[in-house]
Amino acid sequence: MSAPPRSDDALDQRWQAWAEQRGPAAGLHMDNAAAGRSSAEVLAAVSDHAQLEARVGSYVAEELAAPVIGAGRAALASLMGVPTDGLAFVESATAALAVLLRCWPLRAGDTIAVAPSDWGPALEGFAARGLRISELAIVPDGQIDLDQLERRLTTAPPAVVHLTQVASHRSLVQPVAQAATLCRAAGVPLWVDAAQALGHVDTALGADAVYAPGRKWLAGPRGVGVLAVGEAWWRRLNLTVPAMMPAEWPPVRLLESHDAHVAGRVGLATAVRQYLGTGPAQVWQRLQQVGQETRKVLGGLPGWQVAGGGAPSAITGLRPVAGQDVPAVRRRLLDEHAIVTTAAVTARAPREMTETLLRVSPHVDCSAADLDRLYAALADG
């Protein structure tokens, strides 16, 4: 086993504090792209709300939690670049996309333009909705080619452009801010899958719709997601106002699920409050740094090759170049080294991926020693 490259930076106090907000992990959690580790305060907020439900009744409890949930709604809307009334709590990113496909003014046969790296289950949703999927041109690293996009928006504008802002399987971030400017100028709506972006990079970049679960980089509870819709679209959505809902609600609010994991919404509101306390810009910068460090350390690992590279993402995909069975490696890391990773199958990005990758996604508290431990565990195989 070769010695890993070493990085001796001590963990900054801010990230030490972030780690201390959480209970100790059973091992090394290198799987935040699957789900982040919720803080003790988030777990307590969820549990406290569930206990309140049992004590005073679920709907009375929901009334009592309205200020906390409302603050979370405002904070999330702001992070996603829409007014507060443009945010709906739903169950997941999957549920959010289903809502979007139902309510957006689209016809079967309309074209939706995507990058080859786009999220597979979203592509399945587009096809099921009867949309024609068209690929955008890319530059070598997998980012969309902005010059080509600008031309495309004039010559053959799609009904919608959809970008998965941060890829789930490797280090790749799409230039959403620039794409939003171009799409706006062309009058073509831009939808952003921010599943891996929310809490990880800036997501208030002018897209017309943005959706994400709360459980990944924000480390909220599972079972809560958010859909944000820009104000220009509120009156153009196809809404059947449910008769049980308050008629005075803003349109996007009517998309919110009524029978819901409300305790989870309280938890996500708590997670967002803590995230704002830590400092979003600092988190984004730190996650970029963690990704760079990860790729620097793992870049020298025999038998593996880093997929992609220079993006400001804490997600790293490793290609097995010595015939390894990636799910078996993931299982071995977990069972023998207590290191949590994901075997990222090609269905995640079927227009780009050709093989299963080992995905490593540490959070802000990743130390040099953690990366050394991962290196050693992978080298020892």
Add this chain to the structure above:
Amino acid sequence: MSAPPRSDDALDQRWQAWAEQRGPAAGLHMDNAAAGRSSAEVLAAVSDHAQLEARVGSYVAEELAAPVIGAGRAALASLMGVPTDGLAFVESATAALAVLLRCWPLRAGDTIAVAPSDWGPALEGFAARGLRISELAIVPDGQIDLDQLERRLTTAPPAVVHLTQVASHRSLVQPVAQAATLCRAAGVPLWVDAAQALGHVDTALGADAVYAPGRKWLAGPRGVGVLAVGEAWWRRLNLTVPAMMPAEWPPVRLLESHDAHVAGRVGLATAVRQYLGTGPAQVWQRLQQVGQETRKVLGGLPGWQVAGGGAPSAITGLRPVAGQDVPAVRRRLLDEHAIVTTAAVTARAPREMTETLLRVSPHVDCSAADLDRLYAALADG
């Protein structure tokens, strides 16, 4: 204020134990049709799983919880009258119906036959799916007329019969067992909205699809629901098998939401285990008795009239016959007497209801003293 009729039965030990499984309520919870009070064990199971997620990673935790969730799946399937592979966990009854409308072999313009008492939001879902809604004939209490149903299934069979087994706004239970026999003989599928039925009455009665949330009479967590599909339909569902899902899964399992409130599923599995321990048949009988007692006590209340009557349901709807504003009464009961009820608006059953009702829905632990307290609070207005 007139003296309420008194019932002096002491609470049976079984129901005392049921009450003791829960922490003390802040007041009088007469709102189980909205959501039941989860037991301490259910709350702990949910909270423990969320803590496990934060410690070992959410997807590792889900693997570890598979036996508990699997036992819950089997128990729920059995309660709903389908094989274990016929059950899918979803987020809510609303989500379950959306899945059903998406996957069932139906064409726009097909007819769905319903009772006038059917759940309003379901009717909205049928219309949005392009189905024609046709009313079934009823007998005076609001139950469907089985002779007329039998004739209808021969002369003008609908594509689907949909029954809301236990009405949400008043004492009314549809004869699902008999309807299932008739529908099966005619080859017409029967769907059952068991939102108020699961855990309240027998729901293993031979319907082709049954769906419900777990939060009401089973007192599971909010944000978890179940969809059960009879085996004859498994291979006839319109499924696009998501590429991220294990191809070997049974068809109905593929309808299950992947990004989910898994801690809630653990909680529902725990609630069902406790329910089976208490004894389903005993619970059903007790809830029927509680409903009868409620209607007996409240039947004499000046200014109110019991809507409907003789059904084996613990849900009672009260009509205001002295010009009361029902939402204001509900608010006053809560604020001044700590009694939790619901103001049931007409959108719940728009083909039957003509006015907002005060809904009272106690659980098995309802004592004679509780009913007296409710009577006194209502009389004192």
